[in-house]
Amino acid sequence: MEEPQRAALKEDWRAFKKFFEQDKKALLEPMDLDKNTAIHVATHAGKPRLLAELLDMLPGKDRWRALRAKNARSCTVLHHATLFTDNVEIVDVVLKCEREVTPLLDEETDEELALVEMKNELGETPLYMAAKEGNIKMLQHMDKSVADIHLHFLRDSDKLPILHIAIIGQHLGTSLRIIYCKMNNITSRILYAYIYLHAEWDAVGRVWEKKKQHKLAEYLADMLVQKDNSWQRTCNEKQRTVVVLPIIKPANVAARKKQLNELKDTQSTNQTARTYSEFTPLLLAASAGIVEIVEKIIDIYPESINHVSENEQNVLHVAVITRQKKIYQVIKNYGALKMLAGRISDKGRTLLHQVARMEYYRGGQVAGYAYELQDELRWYERVKKIIPPNLVMHCNEDNLTAREQFEIEHASMLKEAQEWIKETAQSCSTVAVLVATVAFAAAYTVPGGTDGNGFPVFIRSPAFLFFTIMDVVALASSLASVVMFLSILTSPFEMWEFHKSLPRKLTLGFGLLFFSLTAAMLSFSATILLTVKLEYNKWSSSLIYSAAFFPVSIFRLLQFPFYMAIKDRLLMLLKKLKKMVPSRIVKSAEKSKMRKYRRFGRRGY
Numbered sequence: 001m002e003e004p005q006r007a008a009l010k011e012d013w014r015a016f017k018k019f020f021e022q023d024k025k026a027l028l029e030p031m032d033l034d035k036n037t038a039i040h041v042a043t044h045a046g047k048p049r050l051l052a053e054l055l056d057m058l059p060g061k062d063r064w065r066a067l068r069a070k071n072a073r074s075c076t077v078l079h080h081a082t083l084f085t086d087n088v089e090i091v092d093v094v095l096k097c098e099r100e101v102t103p104l105l106d107e108e109t110d111e112e113l114a115l116v117e118m119k120n121e122l123g124e125t126p127l128y129m130a131a132k133e134g135n136i137k138m139l140q141h142m143d144k145s146v147a148d149i150h151l152h153f154l155r156d157s158d159k160l161p162i163l164h165i166a167i168i169g170q171h172l173g174t175s176l177r178i179i180y181c182k183m184n185n186i187t188s189r190i191l192y193a194y195i196y197l198h199a200e201w202d203a204v205g206r207v208w209e210k211k212k213q214h215k216l217a218e219y220l221a222d223m224l225v226q227k228d229n230s231w232q233r234t235c236n237e238k239q240r241t242v243v244v245l246p247i248i249k250p251a252n253v254a255a256r257k258k259q260l261n262e263l264k265d266t267q268s269t270n271q272t273a274r275t276y277s278e279f280t281p282l283l284l285a286a287s288a289g290i291v292e293i294v295e296k297i298i299d300i301y302p303e304s305i306n307h308v309s310e311n312e313q314n315v316l317h318v319a320v321i322t323r324q325k326k327i328y329q330v331i332k333n334y335g336a337l338k339m340l341a342g343r344i345s346d347k348g349r350t351l352l353h354q355v356a357r358m359e360y361y362r363g364g365q366v367a368g369y370a371y372e373l374q375d376e377l378r379w380y381e382r383v384k385k386i387i388p389p390n391l392v393m394h395c396n397e398d399n400l401t402a403r404e405q406f407e408i409e410h411a412s413m414l415k416e417a418q419e420w421i422k423e424t425a426q427s428c429s430t431v432a433v434l435v436a437t438v439a440f441a442a443a444y445t446v447p448g449g450t451d452g453n454g455f456p457v458f459i460r461s462p463a464f465l466f467f468t469i470m471d472v473v474a475l476a477s478s479l480a481s482v483v484m485f486l487s488i489l490t491s492p493f494e495m496w497e498f499h500k501s502l503p504r505k506l507t508l509g510f511g512l513l514f515f516s517l518t519a520a521m522l523s524f525s526a527t528i529l530l531t532v533k534l535e536y537n538k539w540s541s542s543l544i545y546s547a548a549f550f551p552v553s554i555f556r557l558l559q560f561p562f563y564m565a566i567k568d569r570l571l572m573l574l575k576k577l578k579k580m581v582p583s584r585i586v587k588s589a590e591k592s593k594m595r596k597y598r599r600f601g602r603r604g605y
Contacts, residue, residue, distance in 0.1 A: 001031045005302030008041050009334055013050055016041075024057045028066055032303040035071045036080075043077045044339070046085035048093045051077075055097050060104040067098055067115060074121040081138070082130040084338065088141040095145055116145055123156020131162045132390055134171030169389035279318070282307055286315050287360070289324040298334065305336055308343070313354075316340040320383055321354040323361065341387045350391045352402035355380045358409045368424070369417040370503055373410065377499040380406055407495055418493040421502060428513055429485035432478045435516050439475035442523065447530040463529045470523035477516035484509035 004026075007015040020027050020038055027038050036044070042051040055063055070076055075083070081090040098115055119125055124132070127146060130139040143149060153162045282304055285293035294315070298305050308314050316337065319327035331337055341351050355376075366372060380402075384392060393401055400408070407414075447467060448457035458464040488505050491497060 001026065001029065002300075002302060004038060004041075005031055006299065008045070009298070009302050009305075011045070011335075013045070013047060017050060017053060020054060020057060027054060027058060028062060028069065030071070033306040033308075034073070037066065037069050037071075039066050039069065039077050040071055040075075040080050043080040043090055043094075044084045046087045046090065048087060048089035051090060052093045052097075055093070060101050063097060064101045064105060067094060067101075068112075068118070070120075074119070076115060076118050076120075076126070078115045078118070078126040079120055079124070079129055082126045082135055082142070083133060086135050086137045088138060091138065091141060091145075116142065117151065119156060121157075123154075125152045127152040128155060128162050128165070131171070132165045132169060132388070134166065134169055134389065136171070165390055168393060171389070279309065280307065282315060283309055283313070283318045286318045286324060286327045287322045289322070289326055291326050291330055294327055294330055298330075305331075305334060305340075312343070312345040314340050314343055317343070317345055317351060317354050320351055320379075321357055321360050323379060325379075337386050342391065344391070344394070347398075348394070348396040350394050350396075350402060351387050352380070352383055352392065352394075353396050353405055355383050356402055356406035356409045358413075368506075369413065369420040370424075370498055370506060373413050373417040373495075373498045374500075374503045376410060376413070377496065381499070410495070414495050414498070417498055421488060421493070421506060424506070425485040425488040425509070428509060429482055429489075432481040432485065432509075432513050432516065435513075435520050436475055436478040436482065439471050439478060439516075439520055439523075442471050442527075443475070447527045458530050461530060463526050467523050467526035467530065470519045470526065474516045474519035474523060477512045477519060481509045481512035481516060484512060 004016050004019045007013070007019065008031075016038075030036065031038060031041060038054060039051065042054055055066065058066055066077075068076060078091065078094055081087075081094065094115065116126055120129075127139065127142050127149070130136075130142060146152065154160070155162075155165070279287060282294065282297045285297070305315065309318075313321075315327070316331055317340075318324075319331065331340065344350055345354070363372070366375065395401055396405065398405070446456045446458075447464065450456055456464060484505050488502060488509065491502060491505070493502070
C-alpha cells in the first residue's frame with residue numbers, strides 16, 4: 001500500500017483514486033500502521049466527493065464493512081470526520097450511504113449499532129469527539145441524526161461527562177450547546193475544573209480579555225454555579241482519567257517539585273544514551289535533525305510517519321523533545337502535525353510534557369542565558385498551539401501538568417538567566433552612564449573652542465555639524481539605554497517574564513547602547529578631523545585619519561557576532577510595529593514606492 005500512501009501524503013487524490021479503481025478490494029485493507037483504510041484517509045483529508053466515489057466502488061455488503069471498519073484505536077470514519085474536519089458534507093455522505101445500504105442487509109446485521117452510536121477504544125462516540133475538539137458546527141449537525149443524545153454524554157473508559165471534556169478544552173461555545181441539550185448530570189467537579197482553569201491557565205485569561213468570549217464564559221459560569229452541589233458531599237478519592245485535570249494546593253506542588261528534584265539528582269547519567277540506543281533509524285535521524293534522511297524514509301515508506309517507539313513516542317515527540325525545529329517543519333509540510341500531536345507516550349506524557357524535558361537539551365544557539373530561556377519558552381508556546389486543547393492540562397504519572405514540569409526542569413536555567421541578566425544590565429548601565437557623561441562634557445567643550453562672540457570657531461565646517469549631530473545622538477541613546485537597563489533591574493525575574501518582557505527590554509537596551517557607542521566614536525573621529533591640521537599628500541595625514549576611525553572599525557568587528565544574535569529579535573519587533581500601523585498606510589507607501597520605481601525605469605535608470 002505504499003503507492004496510495006505516498007499519493008495521500010502529496011495530496012495527489014487523482015492517483016489515490018486511480019489505484020483503488022484498479023484494486024477495489026484494497027479499500028477494505030489497512031493502509032498504515034494505525035490500520036486506517038482508504039475510507040479513513042479520504043475522510044481525514046476532508047474530501048466528500050472523493051469519499052463518495054470510493055464508497056460507490058464497493059458493493060452493498062462491502063460498503064457496509066468499509067463504513068464500519070475500525071483502525072487501531074477503534075475509530076470509524078465518522079470518528080475521523082469529527083476529529084479532523086468541520087466539513088459537514090463528509091457526515092452527510094457517510095450517513096446517506098449507511099441509509100442506502102441498510103435495507104440490503106440481513107437481519108443479523110440490522111441489529112448492530114448505528115454508526116453514530118459506535119465507540120472507539122476509549123468509549124467515545126463521534127458526537128462526544130466533536131465536543132472534545134470544540135467542533136460546534138459538527139456537533140450541531142450530528143445532533144439531528146442522534147436518536148437519544150443522552151447516550152453520548154459519558155465516555156465509557158472513565159465516565160468523564162461530555163461537558164467536562166468541553167470545558168477542559170476551553171470550548172465555551174460547545175459547552176453552552178451541550179447545556180442547551182438539557183444535560184442533567186452536571187456535577188460540582190466541572191465547576192472546580194472551570195475555576196482551576198481560570199486561575200492557572202493563561203489561555204483562559206486571554207479569552208476573558210475579549211468581550212464576546214468574556215460574556216460566554218460568564219454565562220457558562222453562572223449556569224455551572226447553579227448546578228454546584230459541592231457543599232453537600234466530600235470527594236475522598238481522585239479519579240485517574242486519560243485527561244487528568246488536577247486540583248492541587250500550591251504547597252503540595254512545591255513539595256512535589258522538591259521531591260522530583262531530589263529524584264532527578266540521583267538518576268544515572270547514562271539514561272539519555274540508553275534511550276538514544278533504543279531509537280530506530282527514523283527517530284534517530286529526527287533526533288539528530290537530519291532532514292534528508294527523515295524525508296527519504298517517509299517518501300519511501302509513507303506509513304513510517306506513524307511509527308511509535310517502545311516508549312510510545314512518535315517522530316513528532318522526538319522532534320519536540322530534541323528541539324529539532326527543521327524536523328518539526330518537515331512533519332508540518334506533510335500535514336501530519338495534528339494527527340501525531342494527540343498521542344500520549346509512556347508515563348502519561350503528552351507532547352507538551354516532552355518540551356519540558358531537559359535530558360536531551362544540547363544548549364542554545366544564541367548568546368546569553370536569558371535568550372536561551374526565551375527560546376525554550378517560545379518552543380513551549382509553539383507546541384502548545386498544535387496539541388488538542390484538552391491535553392494542555394493533562395497530568396503525567398507524577399501528577400504534574402506540562403507547565404509545572406517545565407518550571408521544575410528549567411529551574412537551573414532560570415537561575416542562570418536571572419544572574420546573567422542582572423550582571424549584564426548592571427555592567428551595561430555603567431557603560432551607558434559613562435558614555436552619557438563623555439557626550440555631555442563634549443557638548444560644552446567644542447573642538448577648536450569659541451571666538452570672541454562665543455560662537456564655535458568651526459561652526460561653518462561640515463565636520464563640526466557632523467560632530468554635533470553624533471554627540472547629541474550619543475547622549476540621547478545612552479540615556480535611553482540607561483532607562484532600559486534600570487527597567488530590567490527593577491522587573492520581577494519570574495519564569496514567564498523571560499518569554500517576552502525581559503529579553504525585549506534587553507535587546508532594546510543593547511541596541512541603544514551600541515548605537516550610542518558608535519555615535520560617540522564617530523564624534524571623536526570628527527574632532528580629530530577638525531583639530532588636527534595636516535598638509536595635503538603627506539603619509540602622516542592618512543595614518544592619523546585612519547587611526548581616528550580605527551575605534552569605530554574595531555568596535556564593529558568585535559560586536560558583529562552579538563549583532564547577529566539580536567538581529568532576529570529586532571526584526572520581530574519591527575514586524576510587530578508594522579502590524580500596529582494601519583494596513584491602508586502600508587499599502588499607500590508600497591504603491592508610492594512602486595510608482596517611484598516605474599518613474600525611474602522610464603527615465604532609463
